[in-house]
Structure formats: structure tokens, C-alpha cells
Amino acid sequence: MLHKIKEKFSKEQLMSGNFGIEREGLRCDDRGLLSHTEHPHVFGEKLANQYITTDFSESQLELITPVRNTIDSCYKCLENIYNIAVLEIGSEYIWPQSMPCNLPNEDKIPIATFDDSEKGQEAYDYRRHLLKKYGGKKQLVSGIHYNFSFNEDLLKFLYEEMHYEGDYKDFKDDMYLKVTRNYLRYRWLIIYLLGGASVIHSTYEDETYNDALSYRNSVFGYVNDVELYPNYTNIDNYIKSIIGFVRDGCIDSPKELYSQIRLKANDNTNLLSSLKHEGISYLEYRSIDINPFDKAGVSKVDLYFMHIFNLYLLFKEEIPYTRWQEEAQQNQYNVAIYGQKNIQLLRNGEKTSKIDWAIEILDDVRNVSNQLGLDQDYIIFNMLNKVKDYKLTHAYKIMTATENEGYITAHMNLAKAYKQQAYEKRYQLQGYEDLELSTQQVIKESIKRGIDFKIMDRQENFVKLSKGDIVQYVKQATKTSLDTYVSVLIMENKAVTKQVLDDNGIPTPKGVEFVSFDDVVQGVEPFVDKAIVVKPKSTNYGLGISIFANGTSKEDILNAAEIAFRHDKTILVEEFIQGKEYRILVIGNEVAAVLHRVPANVIGDGKSNIRKLVDIKNMDPARGTGHKLPLEKIKLDDNSALFLKQSGLDFEYVPQKDEVVYLRENSNISTGGDSVDFTDKIAEKFKEIAIKAARCAGANICGVDMIIEDVTDPSSPFATIELNFNPAIHMHCYPYQGKERNIAGNVLDLLGFSTK
């Protein structure tokens, strides 16, 4: 059978499936004390945020990935959600271990609060119930829930090949029940390999064990009052047994069954009914501790192993043994508390060395993996080493760190390092690096707000956002339903923009339009030696623009015209207004940000020529190409050659030490300019003019480019030079200098996804 599967499916197909991870984590202050602050409002209503919410406690973050088809993509999602969450909790940190941080008294543990809705009230009441029944501290134990289902094509193939008698739904249920039983039998190995809760703080529990692997999976963890053993023989029996537990008052509802693995349905709010009618949809594995040594709380290696292990469990034949559940439970507790030693475990009633049995299982896993051609020897080798040397386990490592640095310091050093890493990568979204940075900001902000997102077209940065009743499509972050089509066409056409601004009494530079080079040759005279700008009529990003601030020769104007004509069939020659250029980003009725852009420039070191200095400046990791990083690499092109020529310079010129050499007049970020935030410095008047300019083009999202002599002085001369319909937002989010602005938030607010 394994051979047949290998024939039919590629390695990628077999390594795929449906993966979703939930990761809990306590918020704490920099001294490891449990946070008493509210769940940040930026995440919106807790019940409405599908990625970032709380679990039992107000201070217990729950990070939830959407379902992904590869482990890699799922892991990246989790890392993204962690990065986003950790940067929104102010000076707090996310505690990096399953067992809690420094806890207050039981009665000071804040229960998560919810809104006034019926659902909110229910969620709150449930937490009150748990508090009463199990106590508050146990609720703060955090973990990883790994949700998994097989690639559906694989199950269908097995269904056909195995000539199963019965329908596909029954087959699927049988398969998942087999995996469940096998998982329960072998779960002690997962606890050993992935366990990381070997140390515990005195505010939680005084009793400690030197060889512990996972307090969380021990009796000190979160367990039902009575050991409950559901009937896993078939789905109907399973349902009956759960109903029995509730009837007997062992648990209040099916969701209170804290088993190491849960059967999940399509509709988990009506779990038993949905299991009965639609069958098992996926499995939720609940044994995995937070890995203190991974920012996301679980390492990719461990996730890969979980997947290969699941494939093994699917094919592993079972040996019948009546008391298998009790035995497995006992093995679990033993490994959890004494697992660092080579203890004896029970195997169908017989004692077995933990190491021998583990090696046997891993050999089997390797066999399955190899027969399926999964090519995962590295992963299995890694696990084998841990089996052979307990010092390689997460559990041993965090115990050692705690011994050396103390419980709080050891954990806080990790938490602080993870937060720092998140900050350093704050402009990037793992797995979406191919998207424009502006689009990455929108997705990040969507995750923060719990908005569902679907990439409609990667190359085009086209995203569908939905939450509740609201559906919005967004292309390149600022192409949305907020602007009308004709409003964009007005902005796209510089001559029309000017007429519209003129009609509304907003000052613009005077100019003339040319439709052919011959026309320019004939009409160029009035512009010679005047301060002018030569530009294509319809472009974005300032391509093909040449500026002659001090006037220039006929020849240079014709060269500039020639460059401009490369970008459009109509060009503009326009009065050049003295002053600095500011991008005023209007979103709705407000100015969201103001930026001054300094033209691409280099600062001399007295040795390197311009070409070399540009190469050096371009090495800055914040500079990229195609709007994927906050700044763009500087390009030396005809336009900059022409610009330098005006000062008698060329690319070979060696500037003096500290000499600033500008490489073009045009200061767009897209041509290598630097960005400086002026949002809090600009005079109110210019903001009002920018809003009016956007308004008269009918625009809701508009980059208004203005030349202003002194931006702080409302009486200063100024002119509006351009309206941009697809303004880049990343340059405001991450300016070269000044405050970072959350523009994606403004856009999402206006799109109706406000968290207020």
C-alpha cells in the first residue's frame, strides 16, 4: 500500500494536509509578573478576532493560525501572528513557557471579559465556572493545540484501494479513530520529544521534580477531576460515551473533556451532532508544550515530525489490549514527571525501557517515511538523538537555563529576545515577502483586527478582506472601493487634475502640454532658462520627470522631453515652484501622514566616487526594489546623469568628505529618495488644502504632492503639483526619519473594519 501511495503522490502532496495551530501565551511585565492590563483594544472584540484573542484569562493571549496546507506556511502564519501581537502589547512580553510566570494570588487572576452580547456573556460565565471548578492558576497553563487533517486526496485514494465496505464518511471516521487510538498509545513519545515544561515557578507549585519533562502533561497540569476514557471504537460509541460523561456529571459539556486528542467536526458549536452527521473533520492534538526556544512556541522541526508521525499512526497496525487507555495515561504521567530518566513504561501490560521502545517506534516511523519517499531523515535523526540523549530535549535545556539564570530571568531573556526580533522584522510578513510592502502592511493590520484575508492574485497584490458582513477587495493597499473609477482617472491625468484644481481655486503651477517632440522643438523657447519641470502627463512613481530649478538650455529641455515621452505620448512642461516637496496622505476626511522626501543622494567619504557611494548606500537592508522594503535602492540612470551634468558632475566624481550630492531633483521614494515624517510639524492650513484637493477630485485615498517653502508657516508660498491615486503607504509606516504611522489601519477603518 505504501508503495502504491508513493507511486501516486509526490513528496509535496504527502507532506501537505490541513494544518492549524493555536498557541497560548501569558502577557507579563519585564519582571515576569502576570499582566493586569486589559487585552489591547487594537485587536477589537475578542470573540470577533479569529487570530488574536484571549483564552481563560484576560492576560492569556491565544494566537490562532488560519488553516494552511503546508507546515511551512502554517508556521509562518504563527510567527506573523506572534510578531504582530507582541508589538501591540506595549512594554509587556509574551511568557515563553507552558508553566506560568510569576502569578498573583488566585483571587487576583483576571478572568477574560467580553462584550455585552449573549455569546460574550456565555464565554464569561463559562470561565467563571472553570475558575470555580478547577481554580484560576491551572487555567493559566498554556500550550500548543495542533489541528490536523490529512490531504483529502490521500484518504480518497486509500478508500478506493482498500475496497472499504461502507461509504467514504465512515471510512474517514475509522481512519481518524485509528490515528486517535494510536496517538493516545504513543503520546508519551511526543511528550518526551516536544515537552518543554520541566520547570515551574513557586507561585504556581512548590513541589518540584528533578527529572520532569512536562508539568503541564502531569497531574500538576490541567486535567479532568476524574480520568475519563471515551469509547474510540467507532464514532457512534464515541458520541454515546461523551453523552454518558455529561449525564453522569463528570463534565458539564463535551468541550470540557480535556483529552490529549480531540475529535473535531465541521460545526464545533454543535460538536456531537455534527460528528454524527458529517463525521470527523479533523483532529486536535493537545499534548504539545510551548517550546521556550522557539519564538512561535513550537519549532518547525517538531511540526514536521508531528506530520510524519501522523502518517505512521495512520498505517500502524494495532495490537488489541483491553486496558490500553489506562496504560497510556500512566505512561504519560510517568514520562511527564520522570521522563529525563530512562524509566520503564508499560506496553500491553509489559514493562519496557523508554529508550528501547522509542527507538523502535522511530525506526518504524523512518520506515514509513522512506517507503513513502518523504525524504525526512534529518527530522527523524534529530528525534532519535533526543531519545538517546535527554540533554538535547527542550525540557532539559530550559531546566539548565533556569538553574543558571533563575526561573524568571531565564524565561524573560528569551521573551525579550523574541520581542526584539519581532521589532526588527516589523515591516515584513513571513510567507508574503513577494508582495509589495504596502500590501504586507494591510495584511498585517488585517491579522491584528481578525479580518479574514484571501490573496486573489499574488502578482497583482490583490486581496479579499472579510469580517462579519463586510467584504472588501483591495489591490496594492490603496486601490479600493473607497475611490470611484473616474476619481482615479482624474488623478491619473495630470492635465485634468490641474483643471479640476484650478476650477476649485487650489493653486497649481502653470504649464503647457505637448503631444509630440516636434511640438516641443517649436514651443520650447519660452521655457529656456526658466525654472521648469518636464514630465509625462500620466505616470505614477515620478518616472521620466526632469526638474531644472535654475533654468537650463534648449538642448537639455529637449533631452528631458525625450525622456518624458518614453513614459507617455503627452508630456507637460511646467513652471517650477521653489520650496520643498511634501507628500500629504489624505485618507477620508483626514490627513493620515505628511512626508518630506529628500531626493536620492550620497554623502562623500573623500575617497569613493558617486557610483561607489551609491553601491554602499544601497547595501542598507531597509532598501529594496519594487516596494518590498521601506526604501528603494538608488539607480543611476539617464535622468540622474542629466541632473548631475547641470552641476558639471558625472558618476565618476569623488565627493569630498561629508559633501552631500543629490542625484536627481525628483524626490520620489521609488527613485531612491529618503523619507522624513512631518505629520506633527506641518501647518494646519496645508492639511486643509490637501483635504480639499482630494475632495475636489472625489478621492478618499489620495497622495497630495505639494511644494511648500516653509511647511510650518501657513503664510508660506506653496502649490499643489500632483494628486496620486495609489499612494505608497509603506514610506509613512517606516520613514527614514520620524514617527512610524499605521496607515493600513486608517485604510481598514475607512473600509468599515474599524475596531472601535
Next chain:
Amino acid sequence: MLHKIKEKFSKEQLMSGNFGIEREGLRCDDRGLLSHTEHPHVFGEKLANQYITTDFSESQLELITPVRNTIDSCYKCLENIYNIAVLEIGSEYIWPQSMPCNLPNEDKIPIATFDDSEKGQEAYDYRRHLLKKYGGKKQLVSGIHYNFSFNEDLLKFLYEEMHYEGDYKDFKDDMYLKVTRNYLRYRWLIIYLLGGASVIHSTYEDETYNDALSYRNSVFGYVNDVELYPNYTNIDNYIKSIIGFVRDGCIDSPKELYSQIRLKANDNTNLLSSLKHEGISYLEYRSIDINPFDKAGVSKVDLYFMHIFNLYLLFKEEIPYTRWQEEAQQNQYNVAIYGQKNIQLLRNGEKTSKIDWAIEILDDVRNVSNQLGLDQDYIIFNMLNKVKDYKLTHAYKIMTATENEGYITAHMNLAKAYKQQAYEKRYQLQGYEDLELSTQQVIKESIKRGIDFKIMDRQENFVKLSKGDIVQYVKQATKTSLDTYVSVLIMENKAVTKQVLDDNGIPTPKGVEFVSFDDVVQGVEPFVDKAIVVKPKSTNYGLGISIFANGTSKEDILNAAEIAFRHDKTILVEEFIQGKEYRILVIGNEVAAVLHRVPANVIGDGKSNIRKLVDIKNMDPARGTGHKLPLEKIKLDDNSALFLKQSGLDFEYVPQKDEVVYLRENSNISTGGDSVDFTDKIAEKFKEIAIKAARCAGANICGVDMIIEDVTDPSSPFATIELNFNPAIHMHCYPYQGKERNIAGNVLDLLGFSTK
């Protein structure tokens, strides 16, 4: 001075000015009886339509051009307004002469009615007053009002050169008063040259004169009860004299002064005050009769002459003579009633032969014209001939026609011919032929509704429309504020469109996207010998699309892919759905039109090859290029070569007589297809699906392309293949077969310019 002007100004500048024409015209039935129907509602509120309204009577159309800077453009406006108006009055006609058609009794003449507003009530009351004071029939006499002011640069130049003592406003007033006085002196010549009201119907007046030129300018026309001679010496005296007339009860208000020329101000509702403070803005010449031999009611030659004549009047020195106004009045009446004869006129108290004096004036006019370099000898020669031979006058010619055919028939033949001409040119707008036909439709519909229009960018077909408080920008007829930007981006991207349609349960053909030719080579196998279509991901107009309805070879698919890649970097290979393709045009919540497009085709004559047959079919005057005519010329390109090859044909093939050869699978009008209207035949269900499809892309204006096997049968198989964000409207306005649909009207309704 004339020499200096010639040095400074070009011929074009001197021939320019500000021109506006009002033309009245009675609506009548096909037997020349005055209409009793209401002013058509398509023109909206009379007082709110600046182009098409009524004068005194409900049946008296008043056509008003906007101000234009050249005679040519002004004349074309007038012709356009005539064409638009005459095609909206059902089976009625516009009476082509100043003196009325067959009139009912005085008490049956319908006074124009207005809406309930204060302004409307005032307009109605004023007409009641006129009816009482002058009778109804006289009010039906129609004419041309020629509104004119000089090129402002010319007046400013004269002001400087003449070293006028006083400010520019006073100078301007003086100049216009001089022109006014001179015009009054020489107006008899205009009445002779342009007069065309030499015959009269018995229902109007029994008394007739054999040598009449213009009953309208005679005592049988519309004159004040008492001859009134305002003081034209300066503007203050003029104002005083008018106030005097009102005070003395000769007239009720300044607008009741029926002088042959009127001084006009910026604000004509507060005429005297505006004249006093802002000066004379322009002159309104009121002597010109309707020219029965010109559709517009006045010929371009006559308009050119009026302009040269005005320049002459500006420079002509005056000889002081006390009774000049009475003399001019007498000359007017004499020429109007006896003008066909060479009568004696009074010139400063002396009798002069009409012909000699006319020749003298025209020689002077020619001198001025030549010294200014106006190059208008043809026009002056034309007028000289009329002076020398009265048989060349409009007056003589309409008199002759009436003698031959009878009064009613002679006029109705002209009226019918004009309406027919208007119908034949119904898709074109004079002076806007360079615009796309769709944009011409929007402007025509705007004129019909009295919406102000301004071309923002000719090349881009970008128009600003405004009426009352509403301002809308429209590009290419259907790019408007009605659609959001992202809605357009959804439609532009075929893959995204499909996802959106699929998400909303609207059937689309299955397909695969390719981003490189190599990917196609690798992935082509599943499509060989299947019914497929190969197309670029993002194009309009169906460029680069190849359809293989019966499947084809790998090689042909690769060729087709290669063609598609010329138009986009991503292409789609898609299931081909059997059936006919329909364009369902959704505007707002309604289907405005449904069209089946037949692919470009030729019908054999048994002799010509395909190449020749295409040439012949392309000679149809309804076929053009670039959407400027209802249909597009057929092009023979790679795509059609490939298509023909599938049937073993090429361009040299000679089809049998009546053999239909299709030249491409794709049936877009833009690639030479034929259009057949199905709006009233399509099953309701498909309309509903089209509306839903547009709705889920968020579109208000959307060309939904559907393949339907039987369009009349709601149970017929179908699929939605494309949503178009800039649907052409002209093909629905003027289909190859079927009913013409006024789509521009639907668009303007939705833009808020409804006439309802």
C-alpha cells in the same frame, strides 16, 4: 491702426470672438399645422435646459448654443442642437421660416407652461402679459438672435494703441456703443442680405407685398407699440433713457424693448445695474431672419459676413446726423417690405439708391477685411452678388418656391429634408467627430437634457458634466463615479473576476492560468482536442483571444498562447462553452440592453476572395476605426489567419455565392463583428444573473458577456465569461440589426441628471 492690428494678430485671432446663437422654430405637424402637443419631456424642465427650451409658445422651440470662440464651432453647435431636437419631437417638424406656419385662431395658440417654482410662475405670467398686449400670433414670429463680443485681446490692444483717456471698461462701452450705432444705421443691409421672411401664410396676415424681404422686420413683425429710440451716446444716458421708457409706461421692463440690437451685461436678470457697474458684456443682434435654406436656420456664410461686418462697424467713422435713428428705422421698414426693388433710402437726410449705397458699404467692408488680412473675399463677393441681383437673396428664393409649390408644401419639403438629414447623421456630433462614438452619445444626451459639458481632455474622451449642483466627470462614456476603482480592477483581471463569480455561485468556465510559455508547453496536454479558448488575463476589446470550439492540436494551442502572451504576461486556457455569446449591459439595477455579436464575417459573391470581400464590407459608411462609428472595420490579422486555417482556408479563398465565412471565433464589435439587439427577446433569468454578476463585482456599469445556448429559454445551458468595466455603448445605440437603445440616457439618469 488696421495695419498695426494685422501685425499683431493672426487671421484666426481676428476671426475669433465670442459667438452664441439663439434660434426659434415652431413645431408643426406634417401638414404644417402648429403643434398642440407638449414640449417633449426628454428635454426636462424648460427653465433648466440651457440648449433646448421654449420661447413664447409651448410649440415654439428655442435652440440656444453655448458661447463658442469660432463661427465654425458655434454653427456646428447649432446644427447639433437642431439635429438632437428634431429627432425628439416624434412625427413633428421644425418650421423652417421666421413667419409662422398654419396657425389656429388666436385663442388656440398654446402659451408655454412652466413648473410650479417662483421663476416658472414669473415666466408664465410674462407670457400672459405679452399675449394681452401684442396678441399671440405676433409672438410666434421666429428669428435668429446673434450674440457677439469681440476677441478681448483685440479690444485691449486698441485700448492701449488709442491712448484712451479713461479706464478700460469705459473704452469697451464706447466701442460697443459705436458698433451699436453703426449697426443701427446699416442694419437695412443685413435685412436685405440675410432676410428670408418674404412670404406669409393667410392665417397670419392677408395683406401681402410682392417685393417683400422680411415681414418679420416690417410693421407686420414684432415691434413695440410706439417707436422707441434709446440714447446711445454713452452708457449712462442709455440706462437713463430705458428707465424713462419704463417710467412713461411705453414698456413694462427693459427686456420688453424690441430693438434691433440689444446691449447685454454679465447679469442680464439685473440688466441696467449690471450694465452700469460692469459695462457692456456683449451685443445681441436681432435682425436676422430664419434662413429657410439652411437646416440650422442661418448659414455659415452669413455668420462669417456678420463677423466681418462687425469689424467694419468697429472702425467705421460716424457722420453726425440728428435724426439718424428715425431715418434708420424708416430704411429698415422700407427694405423689409419693398427691398427686392432698387428703392431709394435716406442717408443723413439725402435720398440714395439702395444698390449704390450697399456696394459702397461692401467696398468699405472689403477694405477693412483686406487691410486686416482676413482673407474673406469669397464671403464679400457672395454678398455683392446678392446686392446686384435680388434673385440671389433667401427672400426671393423662398418666395419663388412658395409660388411654385404653395406656402405649406414648399416649407414642409425643406423641414422634412432637414429632419431626414438629421436622422442620417444621428450618430455623429458635428465638431466632435474625433471623440469616440460613445462619448459623442453622452454629449448629445447632455445637450438634450441641458447639461453643461466641458471637454477636459479630447484625446482621452474625458468630459465634465454639470447642471445645477451636480458635477460629474465621465471618461469614455462609461468610466464614471458610479463604479469604484477596485470594482474595475476586479473586472479587469479575468482570474479575479472568475473567483468572485465562483464565490457567488455564478457559473463560469473552468480554466488554468499560465505565466510563461514554458508552463504552457508543459501543461498543454490536458487541453489538446478539447473545446477551449486561449486568452490574455487582462485585456479589453478581446485582443489576443483564440477559440477552438472543436478542439485542436498542441501546436495550434501553443501558437494561440504565443499570441495571447503578446497582450499580457499571464494567459488563461479555459473550457469553451457551446452557445452564442451575448453582451448584457447592466446599468445600475437594470439591464439596459442585450446584444448578440456575430463574429466578423463575409458573404461570398462567387468571384471575390476573402481579402476582397473584407475590403468591400469595410466600405460601409457605418464602419470605422477607434469606436468613432457604430461598427468597426474588419482587420485580417494573425488571429484570423489561424482561425481560417482550422477550416483549411486562407485569405485568398474565394467563397461561393451566399457562403458565409467567419473570420474569427471572437465576436467583439471592436474586431469587426456585427451587432444584433436581443433586449426584448432574452429570458428574464439571464438578465437577473447578469445583474447579480455585476453586483458581486460591485459594478454599476458593466458589460456582462455570457454564452447562452438558447437565449429565449431560461433552462438553457449558459456561463458567464467576462465582466467588462468600460462597455462600449454605441453598439447598443446603433446596432447592425434591431432597436436602437439610448444608453447614454441610462448613464446620465444614474449620474443624477435624470429629467424625470
